Amino acid sequence: MEKTKYELKAEVETASVLPKTLQAETQLMPMGGAQIPMYAVYGRTDDERRVWCATFVDSDEAMAWVQASRVFGRAVRGAVIADQKPKQEVADGAGTDSGETPQAAH
Numbered sequence: 001m002e003k004t005k006y007e008l009k010a011e012v013e014t015a016s017v018l019p020k021t022l023q024a025e026t027q028l029m030p031m032g033g034a035q036i037p038m039y040a041v042y043g044r045t046d047d048e049r050r051v052w053c054a055t056f057v058d059s060d061e062a063m064a065w066v067q068a069s070r071v072f073g074r075a076v077r078g079a080v081i082a083d084q085k086p087k088q089e090v091a092d093g094a095g096t097d098s099g100e101t102p103q104a105a106h
Helices: 059-072
Strands: 014-017 023-031 034-044 050-056 076-080
Touching: 014 050, 023 059, 034 059, 034 076, 050 059
Parallel strands: none
Antiparallel strands: 014 076, 023 034, 034 050, 050 076
């Protein structure tokens, strides 16, 4: 019987987001048996997919990075978060783009 070796190769989808969509969020991450706060920066694509762009240990550094990205106005590249459902449209089109963005947790 011949043994077959299978290799799984995964790739992360990347996308560019506009700096105005960047939001820093506090997330507790496990590290050495403890939970420490980390500050993840997410943005949104034109089709409302969530994109992870950066993670910081210092909240001030995360906010400075977001502010600098906005000042320079350059698109930021990040990893698209998997398994996102597309935004469902209402039959008359109302409510599909409210312009509201989620607030960052601090």
